[in-house]
Amino acid sequence: MKVLSAEHYLQEKQNKSSQTDDSHLDESVMAIISEVRQEGDKALKRMTEKFDGVKLDRITVSEEEFLQAESAVNQAFKTALKTARENIEAFHKEQKEQSWFINQPGGITLGQKVTPIERVGVYIPGGKASYPSSVLMNVIPAQLAGVNEIAITTPPDRDGKVSPYVLAAAREAGVDTVYKAGGAQAIAALAYGTETIQNVFKIVGPGNAYVARAKKWVFGDVDIDMIAGPSEICIIADATANPRFVAADLLSQAEHDEAARPLLVTTSQQMADTVRDEITQQTEQLERQAIIQQSLKQNGRIILAETLSEAFATANAIAPEHLQLMIQEPFVNLANITNAGAIFLGDYSPEPLGDYAAGPNHTLPTSGTAVFSSPLGVYDFVKRSSVIHYPKEALNQVSEDIIRLAEAEGLTAHGQSIKIRKDDDHASSDRQSQDS
Numbered sequence: 001m002k003v004l005s006a007e008h009y010l011q012e013k014q015n016k017s018s019q020t021d022d023s024h025l026d027e028s029v030m031a032i033i034s035e036v037r038q039e040g041d042k043a044l045k046r047m048t049e050k051f052d053g054v055k056l057d058r059i060t061v062s063e064e065e066f067l068q069a070e071s072a073v074n075q076a077f078k079t080a081l082k083t084a085r086e087n088i089e090a091f092h093k094e095q096k097e098q099s100w101f102i103n104q105p106g107g108i109t110l111g112q113k114v115t116p117i118e119r120v121g122v123y124i125p126g127g128k129a130s131y132p133s134s135v136l137m138n139v140i141p142a143q144l145a146g147v148n149e150i151a152i153t154t155p156p157d158r159d160g161k162v163s164p165y166v167l168a169a170a171r172e173a174g175v176d177t178v179y180k181a182g183g184a185q186a187i188a189a190l191a192y193g194t195e196t197i198q199n200v201f202k203i204v205g206p207g208n209a210y211v212a213r214a215k216k217w218v219f220g221d222v223d224i225d226m227i228a229g230p231s232e233i234c235i236i237a238d239a240t241a242n243p244r245f246v247a248a249d250l251l252s253q254a255e256h257d258e259a260a261r262p263l264l265v266t267t268s269q270q271m272a273d274t275v276r277d278e279i280t281q282q283t284e285q286l287e288r289q290a291i292i293q294q295s296l297k298q299n300g301r302i303i304l305a306e307t308l309s310e311a312f313a314t315a316n317a318i319a320p321e322h323l324q325l326m327i328q329e330p331f332v333n334l335a336n337i338t339n340a341g342a343i344f345l346g347d348y349s350p351e352p353l354g355d356y357a358a359g360p361n362h363t364l365p366t367s368g369t370a371v372f373s374s375p376l377g378v379y380d381f382v383k384r385s386s387v388i389h390y391p392k393e394a395l396n397q398v399s400e401d402i403i404r405l406a407e408a409e410g411l412t413a414h415g416q417s418i419k420i421r422k423d424d425d426h427a428s429s430d431r432q433s434q435d436s
């Protein structure tokens, strides 16, 4: 893993982002979207054959497949799923938002009505690993928001099957509709519908570059949660941190993807050296060595900071998906962190605790987007409508102001809508009793 100063790291990061040219990705994703829009299921099956290497007869997972999956997973896994579901539910319940109304003098009522989005599609990645935990993380907040119809889509394996762990998680979460479709083609199908796949109003869930780019392209026709890139972890460690833990936590995210970003920011040269050795030793024991080594080589960095203040400033500039504070007094220093998707405090709060069990969501802003966005939550599955009620007298009170403002904009029909009520004294006299 490359070691460099904070200043050099930030410079390197800037150079990289200005050099990125991914127009080829746009071209292939736009072509996929347009084929699915034009040909529906036929295109979806053709692409599943091309990219996932399997010819499908049926896109929707059958009840029989659900039952097979249920018997293929053991009881301990089901219990772990149940515990995770309970923790995720308990945390996300706190995010539930109520409609509210305020009464103002003169019989005015104003408010905000909160309504769940009716139909939502959840993308569950399936290329390099299967993610039952992501099923729970994406479905549970939608359910708590009151979403009526939730469908999952995930790529099938080469036998045309969906991971039994993913299906067991779907069952645990109470979702019966699972489609065998992955990549940009699945996103297009959810956005525009096919003969089999019902179109949805919002698409959530992480995925690889094709999935992320397709979400960007369909945004506007449907809503999306965020553009989630490869997993990232940034650990701020002072000389008191346990280097074995630090190395293990960095590796936990490196194994997701060759493009994953494991970063250590430390004030201690000795910590940097020991973590480096630990990473080499621990990697030898792990299964996904090829992915880890690529991730470490391409994006793994040990950043030396002169002071803890410089370490915090560097982490805030990175705005990582996950930030671990493995320093003395992590709680006190929480105040110094402004940009991070999730913040893990202390030596016994490693990132995988958040991935699976603690309760907060693991779908988090990546690629620096934590400067402006938040974890997936119940709030992502509702929309808000403003509510306005003025009785006649209250409208009369503001009518001159409205007419003046409308005239200034040259919008006389707007003014007319107000004037017509002011002049028409007998208008809705029968409704005035309701107003008072």
Ligand SMILES: NC(=O)c1ccc[n+]([C@@H]2O[C@H](COP(=O)([O-])OP(=O)(O)OC[C@H]3O[C@@H](n4cnc5c(N)ncnc54)[C@H](O)[C@@H]3O)[C@@H](O)[C@H]2O)c1
Pocket (backbone or CB within 6 Å): 028, 051, 052, 124, 125, 126, 127, 128, 129, 131, 134, 155, 181, 182, 183, 184, 185, 206, 207, 208, 209, 210, 211, 228, 229, 230, 231, 256, 257, 260, 362, 363, 364
């Ligand atoms: N943020 C989170 O919560 C979270 C959770 C889990 C995984 N992840 C991330 O999600 C990503 C998952 O990626 P993945 O690849 O394992 O699974 P994936 O399901 O996102 O992608 C697999 C699909 O990509 C498509 N594809 C592959 N090669 C293609 C090509 N050349 N042209 C067009 N389409 C192609 C195929 O349709 C395939 O089904 C990883 O980066 C991982 O770090 C994030």
Ligand SMILES: N[C@H](CO)Cc1c[nH]c[nH+]1
Pocket (backbone or CB within 6 Å): 131, 133, 134, 230, 231, 232, 253, 321, 355, 362, 363
């Ligand atoms: N760390 C991933 C988000 O970056 C989420 C995940 C799912 N399973 C394991 N990890």
Ligand SMILES: [Zn+2]
Pocket (backbone or CB within 6 Å): 231, 252, 253, 256, 352, 355
């Ligand atoms: Zn993870």
